[in-house]
Amino acid sequence: MTCAPAAATFRLLDDVVGWDEAGWDGVVGFADPAGVRLALAGPSPEGPTREQLLPWFPGPRLAPGCRAGAWYLLAGDRLLYRDACSAGWRPLWRCDPGLLREPVAVASRGHRVAVADSGQVLVWRNEGDRLVAVIDVPGAELVALAPHGRVLVSREGRTGLSWYGPDGRPCGGVETGVRGRIIGLRTGPGRAIWLLTEHHGILRIHRGGPDGRFAEATLAELAAALPPSTLVAAGEDGFCLREQGPDGEVTSCYDWCGEPRPEPPPGPGPYVPEGEFTTEPIDSGISRCRWHRVRVSADVPPGTAVSVAVVVSEDGKYADTDWQTAPPGVTDLLIDQPPGRYLTARVRLSGDTLATPALRRVRLDFPRATSADLLPAAFRQDPAADDFTERFLSLFDATLDEIDKVIERYPALLDPAGVPDAALPWLAGLLGLSFEAGWDAATRRELIARAPELYRRRGTPWALSEAIRIVFGAAPVIDELADDRHWAQVRAIAGPTGARGLGSVRLFGRSASRFRLGGSGLGAAPLRAFGDPDTDPLAEHAHRFRVLLPGGTADEKALRRLVRRQAPAHTSGTVRIGGTGFVVGARSAVGVDTAFAPLPPPVLGSVRLNHDGVLRPGPRGARHGVDVGVVSAVGVHTRVS
Structure with a gap:
């Protein structure tokens, strides 16, 4: 429990304070800010699962192409190709050259294709039109293509990786140091290497670089670094692609020979159907404490539920029949238990295996304090009537408490750093500001935050300079x-x-x-x-x-x-x-039809022009002289000094 200078009036259960879990089954996420949730079925309850990783690690026999909807598939000793324009899979080569014998992995990047086959790695350019390299790699199991034509290969039973150049020459190796077997290999931006490993049935994602330093990564980090493919399902019988068609999303399923197959019926979801955890006895520090209220903060998708049960005791001991259980879906519960110093909570999560609720926080209020405390003592003489009055008035107290929360949070609605982007124009309207369409959210937030100071000094060079700096990110020079x-x-x-x-x-x-x-x-x-x-x-x-x-x-x-x-x-x-400025020598030639010489002092009748004045001839040319008032200009000249 947290320490405070005053007596505690509530206790929180969350990832920051702690859940005080004494035992749990089928739930995970006690240290996750997202909350406690149902575990994933299988040996890795916290994930990720193989189905979640399919868009990024489709397996050694499948590889997405560079074009939208393009895929490569190893079907026996053939390499099949499919794109958005074709109705199905076709051999990459019309006349099979017989290059492949027992291929085990395929990879693609841009217009290059690589296949690991019988201790060799074959690399083609122009989507299979030209064979550019044949690399001898005994035990080659996975292959990935990197920028600048490089090839990355992993071998069976090893955790090290081997680099090869565009022409097949060895370029060194990388020792990853990961545990388990490498079952997925990808390259990403910034010379990053992504690995998928399996160790005792548990899948882990690793991110590293050419220097050999690898560390575990999350699925969210993988999704942020690499775009997902359209692969949504894969099994022993085949795989399914979900692509965008003219009438919306379309799911196409194939077997591992490239033949169409019907979409399999939906199976069970990735989550276990139910789970629960029980807390340690939570000490109020008050003998015979009258616990007041339980409030649950959770995300409950359709098909899922959260149920809370509590039991109060003076010594931390209780019977199974002492539990007070709230109906599923009730997230605000008035505790109806005898007085006691300790409270034990039990939370049960359930779902349809396709989704899971996420329990973010549980708040326990104590001791009981309602508006009945403000009534005269005459209303509280009968214990039964007093208990009913407290429970009855607690309904109104809960409503007033929600209103008080809204009032307390009202200043946050005027904080430009805390409101959503969509609320910024509304907030700016309160200050008389108008935004242009090209301004991003960060610029709008800074303008709103600086609006009071800009208004106080509006019309001064400082205010104009500051507004320009906020909007355009550059400090201007203002000349009066x-x-x-x-x-x-x-x-x-x-x-x-x-x-x-x-x-x-x-x-x-x-x-x-x-x-x-x-x-x-x-x-x-x-x-x-x-x-x-x-x-x-x-x-x-x-x-x-x-x-x-x-x-x-x-x-x-x-x-x-x-x-x-x-x-x-x-x-x-x-x-x-400003632009590029005056550049001498970019498009000028000195000495070719160019002369630098002083101009003679011209005289027009009795009126003398300036010492560098020039009379420019009219549109009829220099031989016809100057037409005053037509197109001629007096005093137009260029001077280099």
Whole structure:
């Protein structure tokens, strides 16, 4: 029992605190967080069973192909092939070359096929069209194909594995160190090797690598690493495949010669029909304690049941007739037993052998406490009436207790880390957030969690930068263009004697904002027909900002939408996502029709252009000159410095 500073009022039975099991039969899972369940029939009560492993280890005579619905089958001395387009099995070679004598195992990976036959391993490419290797391996029992054309072979009576190259040359071996016989061999991603072993009738899964370090693995780990096949049943008479057809799933059954056979009638399921366990006497620490309630938390599929029985005693001793048994299906039981310090519980699980209930937790409440304790003493003078009142009011207490649980758990509904993914849009609606379709669940949860802080600082560069970082996973650079305004400009001029000096200083120069007669150079200022030109130096970049992100980190349209929603209403933002940048030498040639030379200072009448100004000719070509106002551009140039 757990220790607490206050007196205990309940006791839990689960995998964390312990089940206090004194004896059990037909049940397993006392240390499993999934709960106590019925045992599997056979020598391995906790599994896995051979039927559960068939999708990943179909047996040495069967191997799934690379295409959907493709399979290879060893039928005597023939290798048969079946795909989704064929109605049945056919020989892999139309004209049997007689290569196979006594084949024992087949494997496939991609378009390669390997067969272990009479101390040799034969490897074909292009699904049997070309024989590429014949490897001498005495006692070869299982074969598996690995990436890069390598072949992995296990030998009869040995726990070591042998590697061979695409051309059949030996590449070393691996000593697995597993116990028992290797009956299944697979290779997986990350150069992983999966083994299925049998030792005294118990099946075990092992995962290892080329370094020879193997460890036991679970069926869940195997299923996460390798995709399952469509094999659903296999026995001495044949096997069955369950595949997706045009009208739904279709089950096809064959014998070991590839001939169709009817689907066998369903046999007994993998589980035992019933099981039970009994606890040790559980000490309440209270003499003549009035035990109150038993609550069972379990998953009960159709066809299964969970039944609980309790007995209370002062010294831990009881008779078989003292048990109080709840009807099957009752998961909340009021204890109707004489007072006693110890309670013993017995739990029985039953099923139809196809499914099993899972008992996750049992809670025992003590001492008895009901709302009858709040009644005046006059209502509790008669012992018989007092017992009835307690049991009657306990019905309402149980209902109120469930309501209290809902109220206690209500804050969890507002926790973005605890709600399901489907509830995130509802939770975001309470905060006024809207999600885009491309955002994953982790991004949505972080946005909801950071929403209060983002709202408090909304409209600031920090809030905009943080929102972009959460959504796109990259820290942006935010430039406020008001900081880039030219408040003063100092120009260098040449004196009469050739000496250089400082020219005039222009504060809030008008020529840099818009074109003015007599004050702006040709091609140096934009033409605008709105607003007051005197306020251009102040308003040119006011309330404007630019968001810069590295290339490949975000979609530009999505970034624009996010910036538009997060920016203050009086501002205008632009977005720029970097690319490869300016690359010299990628598609340019220096010296071929290219000249780097200063441009002569052009003069147009009495108006002098800038020192690097260029007049671009119109659409009729350079010989026809410049058409002002048609397509020509003044001051358009490229400068490399």
